[in-house]
Amino acid sequence: xxxxxxxxxxxxxxxxxxxxxxxxxxxxxxxxxxxxxxxxxxxxxxxxxxxxxxxxxxxxxxxxxxxxxxxxxxxxxxxxxxxxxxxxxxxxxxxxxxxxxxxxxxxxxxxxxxxxxxxxxxxxxxxxxxxxxxxxxxxxxxxxxxxxxxxxxxxxxxxxxxxxxxxxxxxxxxxxxxxxxxxxxxxxxxxxxxxxxxx
Amino acid sequence: xxxxxxxxxxxxxxxxxxxxxxxxxxxxxxxxxxxxxxxxxxxxxxxxxxxxxxxxxxxxxxxxxxxxxxxxxxxxxxxxxxxxxxxxxxxxxxxxxxxxxxxxxxxxxxxxxxxxxxxxxxxxxxxxxxxxxxxxxxxxxxxxxxxxxxxxxxxxxxxxxxxxxx
Numbered sequence: 433x434x435x436x437x438x439x440x441x442x443x444x445x446x447x448x449x450x451x452x453x454x455x456x457x458x459x460x461x462x463x464x465x466x467x468x469x470x471x472x473x474x475x476x477x478x479x480x481x482x483x484x485x486x487x488x489x490x491x492x493x494x495x496x497x498x499x500x501x502x503x504x505x506x507x508x509x510x511x512x513x514x515x516x517x518x519x520x521x522x523x524x525x526x527x528x529x530x531x532x533x534x535x536x537x538x539x540x541x542x543x544x545x546x547x548x549x550x551x552x553x554x555x556x557x558x559x560x561x562x563x564x565x566x567x568x569x570x571x572x573x574x575x576x577x578x579x580x581x582x583x584x585x586x587x588x589x590x591x592x593x594x595x596x597x598x599x600x601x602x603x604x605x606x607x608x609x610x611x612x613x614x615x616x617x618x619x620x621x622x623x624x625x626x627x628x629x630x631x
Numbered sequence: 632x633x634x635x636x637x638x639x640x641x642x643x644x645x646x647x648x649x650x651x652x653x654x655x656x657x658x659x660x661x662x663x664x665x666x667x668x669x670x671x672x673x674x675x676x677x678x679x680x681x682x683x684x685x686x687x688x689x690x691x692x693x694x695x696x697x698x699x700x701x702x703x704x705x706x707x708x709x710x711x712x713x714x715x716x717x718x719x720x721x722x723x724x725x726x727x728x729x730x731x732x733x734x735x736x737x738x739x740x741x742x743x744x745x746x747x748x749x750x751x752x753x754x755x756x757x758x759x760x761x762x763x764x765x766x767x768x769x770x771x772x773x774x775x776x777x778x779x780x781x782x783x784x785x786x787x788x789x790x791x792x793x794x795x796x797x
Binding site: 571572588604605606626628629630631 | 709710711712713714715716718757769783784785786790
């Protein structure tokens with residue numbers, strides 16, 4: 433016969449059962465159960481809201497790329513009676529969105545080849561002389577990241593407005609863009625208008 | 632009184648579970664049919680006159696070229712940019728064919744083509760070019776405008792969304 437040796441000084445309990453301590457009368461919890469659940473739910477909701485706010489303010493790379501398109505559309509757009517100060521600001525804005533050199537291919541305007549930032553702003557400035565009102569908007573923006581620091585975007589660019597001769601402008605083009613991340617900024621490095629119909 | 636009740640019930644039905652399920656099914660069916668199979672489009676411009684006129688409404692039947700390629704003479708809906716802007720053009724030449732315009736006459740592989748769908752005379756001249764594999768050559772029916780102002784040329788078969796329903 434083997435006699436169990438008690439070494440811990442605790443009462444012998446071979447089955448490992450834990451005796452439930454029944455709360456003594458007059459020692460009831462101060463918070464009722466339903467209120468505890470309520471606290472848990474409220475704290476979970478607060479955590480969810482916190483996470484939501486965090487992700488809302490955390491700018492994803494895709495958002496940053498989309499922002500560049502938004503800024504380009506703001507820079508290119510022209511309102512009637514635009515003053516020189518606004519023009520200067522907008523041209524600076526356009527220039528800041530492009531890489532030092534950018535490959536351009538716009539067959540409709542016979543533009544093809546590499547252009548410097550200065551050439552692009554110069555072209556934009558000259559182009560504005562022929563329009564009294566111009567609005568550029570981007571739709572159906574599809575962004576992919578083929579490799580680190582590169583973003584490829586396929587967008588629909590819609591140009592509306594009026595020429596100085598009073599003719600209406602209403603054009604839409606599919607554009608393929610390559611943006612490169614340089615010093616934490618996404619800059620346009622290539623813009624190509626997709627030729628849907630080749631004569 | 633009973634008629635009034637029926638009319639009011641028709642326009643303002645009570646939100647019973649059955650009604651919600653039925654309305655949901657109809658909405659889903661409408662989305663699938665008009666969003667993916669028969670997408671409505673509105674014709675803007677005169678490039679396909681007289682067959683299709685400015686302001687007309689039609690539907691693009693997207694399953695039309697599911698198992699076949701377009702034939703010469705078919706009117707096709709081409710995706711121009713994004714999901715919403717499309718072109719309506721007629722296929723005049725197929726892949727590997729040689730297309731040419733000579734003083735208002737269409738020539739395919741050197742042979743003059745009859746085009747009964749044309750109403751207005753035109754005077755286009757364009758040197759011969761071969762349509763690349765996987766492409767078709769499309770032109771509008773209204774060629775009375777100068778060639779420079781008319782959108783036409785070869786396009787990839789992948790850009791063809793379907794054909795107009797009528």
